[in-house]
Amino acid sequence: MQTRTLGxxxxxxxxxxxxxxxxxxxxxxxxxxxxxxxGRYVPQFDPGSGGLHARVLLLLESPxxxxxxxxxxxxxxxxxxxxxxxxxxxxxxxxxRDVLLWNAVPxxxxxxxxxxxxxxxxxxxxxxxxxxxxxxxxxxVVLVGRRAERGWRLVAPLLPRPLPTLSCPHPSPVNFAPxxxxxxxxxxxxxxxxxxxxxxxxxxxQ
Amino acid sequence: MQSRTLxxxxxxxxxxxxxxxxxxxxxxxxxxxxxxTDDPHAPYWAPYFxxxxxxxxxxxxxxxxxxxxxxSQTEFVSADNPDQTAENMSCLLKLAGLSLSKVxxxxxxxxxxxxxxxxxxxxxxxxxAAPVTRELLTLLPELKVIVLVGRQAEAGWKHAGMPVVSNIKVLACPHPSPLVFIPxxxxxxxxxxxxxxxxxFCNQ
Numbered sequence: 001m002q003t004r005t006l007g008x009x010x011x012x013x014x015x016x017x018x019x020x021x022x023x024x025x026x027x028x029x030x031x032x033x034x035x036x037x038x039g040r041y042v043p044q045f046d047p048g049s050g051g052l053h054a055r056v057l058l059l060l061e062s063p064x065x066x067x068x069x070x071x072x073x074x075x076x077x078x079x080x081x082x083x084x085x086x087x088x089x090x091x092x093x094x095x096x097r098d099v100l101l102w103n104a105v106p107x108x109x110x111x112x113x114x115x116x117x118x119x120x121x122x123x124x125x126x127x128x129x130x131x132x133x134x135x136x137x138x139x140x141v142v143l144v145g146r147r148a149e150r151g152w153r154l155v156a157p158l159l160p161r162p163l164p165t166l167s168c169p170h171p172s173p174v175n176f177a178p179x180x181x182x183x184x185x186x187x188x189x190x191x192x193x194x195x196x197x198x199x200x201x202x203x204x205x206q
Numbered sequence: 207m208q209s210r211t212l213x214x215x216x217x218x219x220x221x222x223x224x225x226x227x228x229x230x231x232x233x234x235x236x237x238x239x240x241x242x243t244d245d246p247h248a249p250y251w252a253p254y255f256x257x258x259x260x261x262x263x264x265x266x267x268x269x270x271x272x273x274x275x276x277x278s279q280t281e282f283v284s285a286d287n288p289d290q291t292a293e294n295m296s297c298l299l300k301l302a303g304l305s306l307s308k309v310x311x312x313x314x315x316x317x318x319x320x321x322x323x324x325x326x327x328x329x330x331x332x333x334x335a336a337p338v339t340r341e342l343l344t345l346l347p348e349l350k351v352i353v354l355v356g357r358q359a360e361a362g363w364k365h366a367g368m369p370v371v372s373n374i375k376v377l378a379c380p381h382p383s384p385l386v387f388i389p390x391x392x393x394x395x396x397x398x399x400x401x402x403x404x405x406x407f408c409n410q
Contacts, residue, residue, distance in 0.1 A: 001208075
């Protein structure tokens with residue numbers, strides 16, 4: 001496996017050329033409409049992920065200002081956060097096609113701002129609900145970071161059906177480097193998410 | 207991060223050119239001593255230590271079981287080997303915050319048994335390897351932690367009657383083989399917690 005590949009121009013171009021593939025096209029349209037409605041930059045869903053067929057949604061906080069370099073919310077972004085998350089997903093046994101990455105606040109907050117306020121989370125909640133309606137196979141939502149958890153509190157009461165959620169520490173180097181136990185908790189959350197998807201798969205098989 | 211790079215002949219050649227670098231040369235000499243044949247496919251051939259690791263300055267020694275089949279091609283015990291065990295190990299080290307410069311990878315049975323198919327070593331094998339492992343420890347003056355990776359390594363450590371070194375911590379973690387991690391992904395969480403603990407015994 002190779003991380004940070006979206007830092008390579010040819011890989012990025014190939015990935016962006018796939019935004020209209022059937023498993024992501026409706027999500028691409030959703031992100032474009034969201035950008036128009038909110039009037040802020042919104043990066044795209046990753047065609048290299050499960051897209052509409054995702055069984056696990058990894059909901060992070062908000063896009064990093066560096067997201068404009070790739071334009072895609074992806075495990076393959078050239079950042080240490082994405083690299084850590086790639087390693088976590090790899091070790092957890094979740095497959096790329098099981099997973100979709102997105103942010104509790106999907107638009108870019110500002111050139112330096114990355115921490116969403118309560119108002120940002122409130123404004124974003126209906127869009128998260130709309131996204132969930134696109135994902136019929138979803139078995140679990142992993143809330144990556146405390147802001148994602150706060151955002152989910154505004155979403156959960158409005159869900160048409162309850163969804164299992166797991167809390168996962170944010171895999172930024174600022175969080176992981178001083179606290180190796182945060183990485184262990186994060187991995188355990190993804191392992192549990194994987195277990196839920198397999199459990200439900202076998203339930204459906206019966 | 208890129209895993210499996212030693213599958214690329216150019217990367218392997220560059221790595222082989224470094225086996226006499228100062229931090230790795232004494233370990234290369236050690237391997238040359240324990241190799242009892244020049245034929246890489248005969249018994250008692252052993253791979254080299256990875257020049258891209260901590261070498262003689264390693265603070266964490268990860269003792270796996272015995273060299274896997276890919277090692278015959280790459281000639282190194284390395285987290286960059288082109289197999290799933292090495293790839294999982296790379297991810298674990300990355301997430302634990304253990305940089306390769308602090309770590310040395312090796313096997314409790316250092317010789318290649320599994321060139322053609324994976325062979326599990328016997329108690330006799332482990333006893334045979336014990337003096338060699340004890341000699342290795344004398345080459346690692348900065349060592350703080352030994353991590354026994356997998357049950358064979360744990361058994362080998364016990365059977366071999368290793369000296370209890372008061373200032374070296376001995377930890378055990380699950381083997382990162384896909385045969386372990388795929389059916390039991392919680393083993394990966396356990397392995398990561400052990401590596402995080404190992405890191406805490408290192409000098410920063």
